[in-house]
Amino acid sequence: MHVQELLFVAAILMPQCLRALRYSQGTGDENCETLKSEIHLIKEEFDELGRMQRTCNADVIVNKCEGLCNSQVQPSVITPTGFLKECYCCRESFLKEKVITLTHCYDPDGTRLTSPEMGSMDIRLREPTECKCFKCGDFTR
Structure with missing residues (x-):
C-alpha cells in the first residue's frame, strides 16, 4: 500500500475510530488506587534433607492496586498496523516490606x-x- 492509499484509508476510518475511542474512554477519569484485599497464605517449611517440617497458613489483609487508566488508539500512517496504541495500566509506584504472622501451623501428619x-x-x-x-509493559522503573 502506498502512502496516499494509507492516508485515504486513515481519512475514511478516522471518524469511526474517534467515535469508538470516545465511547470506550467513558468519562476519561483515571481511577487507580490502593485497596485492601484478603488473601489466604500458605507456607511450607522443609529441613536440610528436603522433608517437610510444618505447614502454616492464615487469612491476611494486604494492599493491591486496582482501577482504570486512560488508554487510547488512534489512526496512524506511520505504524504497520495503521493504528498507534497508548496503553496505561494501574500498577504499584512504591512497595513496602510487611511482616505477616501465619498463626495456623501443622506438622506433616496434619x-x-x-x-x-x-x-x-x-x-x-x-x-x-x-x-x-x-505505560503498559514499562518495567524499567
Missing part, C-alpha cells in the same frame, strides 16, 4: 502445632503502598 516456636511463622512480603498509571 496435627496442629501449639508450641510457641512451632505454632506460628513470620514471613515477609512486599505490598504496594502507592499505585498509579504507568
Whole structure:
C-alpha cells in the first residue's frame, strides 16, 4: 500500500475510530488506587534433607492496586498496523516490606502445632503502598 492509499484509508476510518475511542474512554477519569484485599497464605517449611517440617497458613489483609487508566488508539500512517496504541495500566509506584504472622501451623501428619516456636511463622512480603498509571509493559522503573 502506498502512502496516499494509507492516508485515504486513515481519512475514511478516522471518524469511526474517534467515535469508538470516545465511547470506550467513558468519562476519561483515571481511577487507580490502593485497596485492601484478603488473601489466604500458605507456607511450607522443609529441613536440610528436603522433608517437610510444618505447614502454616492464615487469612491476611494486604494492599493491591486496582482501577482504570486512560488508554487510547488512534489512526496512524506511520505504524504497520495503521493504528498507534497508548496503553496505561494501574500498577504499584512504591512497595513496602510487611511482616505477616501465619498463626495456623501443622506438622506433616496434619496435627496442629501449639508450641510457641512451632505454632506460628513470620514471613515477609512486599505490598504496594502507592499505585498509579504507568505505560503498559514499562518495567524499567
